[in-house]
Amino acid sequence: MSTPIITLDGIRKTYRTGSLEFEALCGIDASIDEHEYVAVVGPSGSGKSTLMNIVGCLDNPTEGTYELAGEDVSTMSEAQLAEVRNRRIGFVFQQFNLLPSLCAWRNVELPLVYAGLPRHERRERAIGALERVGLGDRTEHRPGELSGGQQQRVAVARALVTEPALILADEPTGNLDSRSTADVLDLLDELHGTGRTIVVITHEPDVAARAGRNLVFRDGQIVSDTSSARAVAAR
């Protein structure tokens, strides 16, 4: 019996620009269990990025409740949300979002800095994470000295260094060639294999095919929720 890690109940998000109102999400009810591998797909403007921001605790919903691992985060303050992001979520962005002035292991240790770990332990764990993504020999390189695929692997190492239960990847392969795409997707598979919940936002069919469950978005609503045979078997 699996327990839900993400429970969305009537989530609405409305953006207001002057007198114009735009409803990005119109009432989302969804639940994602622990150890699930979910792909959120849909055309741009369908609201999947907005959902990602809310699920990632980067943004508050206008309406509705969101429980992450049993905690209601939809009413938390910014400081509380920062702590939740730090402890529970690992982010992988399309733009990698590495700090160019820091070398690879210093980038990876950043979440541990905010978690308040001592320096020697941070370094140990950051280098361990880089070894897991196959970059044990690139720890002192700066992002500018690494290829796109390598940079995204550093970003994955940063996402997993805190051992979070949830990994959120927003178009993780959008800026990569097919060879690096395969590398990164293999890494996500591997993380899923070690018991983590993975949520990937993508519009690439082969990325979505790797996930056990596909949530299809259109105009701020979920229009289809399909589980593959593999995922069903896993339950």
Add this chain to the structure above:
Amino acid sequence: MNWMETFRSGTEAIRAHRMRSLLTMLGIVIGIASVILTVGFGQGAQNKVKDEIDALGSNLLIVSPGSSTDDGGFRGGFGSATTLTLEDAAAIADDAAVPDVRRVAPTSSSSASLTVGETNWTTQVVGTTPAWLDVRARELAAGRFFTADEVASGADVVVLGPDTAGELFSFGSPVGQTVTVSGQQLTVIGVLGSSGASDDGGSEDDQALVPISTGKSLSGGTTGSVSTIYVEAASTEVLSAAYQEIEGLLATRHGVTTDDADFSIASQESLVETANSTNKTLTVLLTGIAAISLLVGGVGVMNIMLVSVTERIREIGLRKALGATPTVIGRQFLVEAALLGLAGGVIGILLGVVGALVLPTLIDQPVTISLLATAAALLTSLALGIGFGVYPAGRAARLTPIDALRSE
């Protein structure tokens, strides 16, 4: 994230943009350097004046004529009157009337040209009495001073200041030689030692002393008026008593009240005060200008910090996504601004100290480095950094992570 980490990330951010950080600090650097220099100039000038006045002699009172008022009621400048006379000087020297005075030296000076062979030198020729040497606390480097008899007889003798002697006699001892002044031949009987006032001694070392009677005949004057009467009080304790005694005596002799006196009496102390008040005005003015440049420097820091927040908006968003709270982000930018201010202050102090060491060799003006001003400058630069860093830091702290991540 503790303070140590914040401090490290602040220095890293500053080092990552070396050129921009340097330009940001420039305003504070210039401001602090000019504060150090202006305060140094002010104190240097004060010390110099104090040295010069101290060198005048101890327990000294200086009696000068007041301003004159002509028949039309126009008042001339200070010292324009010729109200002091030799008789006034003699009266002050009277032990019975003025018990707290030890010695009195009236002087009467005029500018004249001294000639030795082909060499000409224009200087102040001061007619006085033998008491001058003790009253002014001076010593002789060679020869002797003139006597009371020589003053009475109007002897043709002269005592030269060390600089004057150097100008007129390049070789050998001047004592026994002859100097021509206004067509009159004077025999050099002595040379003064250096006054020791500041570096060059100024006019104190460049003058020619003659018996006051001889001085009168040189300048063609016949009246008994004198330009200044130097009075030495019996001790420092009775200086103010002597002041009042002289003031009362001269007022009675001149038939005026002390409020309407046609003379003035100055002590060393009052001279120092007068000189300092002028210096203070200048120092306050210059320090004000330096403070304005500091303020401009602070605004510069704020400006660049705001640019830095905008430029690093994605970094801020990322750090927040990874778990940085608004407090931590705000603190990071505040520490960065404080470090910029402090670094600017340190560079400014170094620059100011180098200036204080180099400038006196270029222009003839002493500069004193004040420890108090240096410490104050350091604190000010730190406070500027923090004060002008608060607003940018607050802006960075308030950014929502999603807006920050999304911006291009």
